[in-house]
Amino acid sequence: MASQSQGIQQLLQAEKRAAEKVAEARKRKNRRLKQAKEVDKETVGKMGSIQTSYQRNREGVLGNLLKMVCDIKPEIHANYRFAG
Numbered sequence: 001m002a003s004q005s006q007g008i009q010q011l012l013q014a015e016k017r018a019a020e021k022v023a024e025a026r027k028r029k030n031r032r033l034k035q036a037k038e039v040d041k042e043t044v045g046k047m048g049s050i051q052t053s054y055q056r057n058r059e060g061v062l063g064n065l066l067k068m069v070c071d072i073k074p075e076i077h078a079n080y081r082f083a084g
């Protein structure tokens with residue numbers, strides 16, 4: 001009878017430990033989900049600011065690029081030395 005009672009106690013303790021592990025795993029999962037939501041929120045905000053910056057600066061950058069490509073001024077490089 002004593003060994004049966006001891007076996008039941010061991011089972012109850014094992015069940016309690018398992019329940020604690022499951023509860024801790026649920027808490028960890030909830031924390032990770034909360035962190036993931038925060039990261040998603042930050043990502044959306046940063047993407048929005050990047051998109052706004054792109055829209056604001058697009059025309060100026062394209063204008064400067066076209067100006068540099070189309071307005072060529074031939075010059076002798078500073079490192080060029082006349083042979084002679």
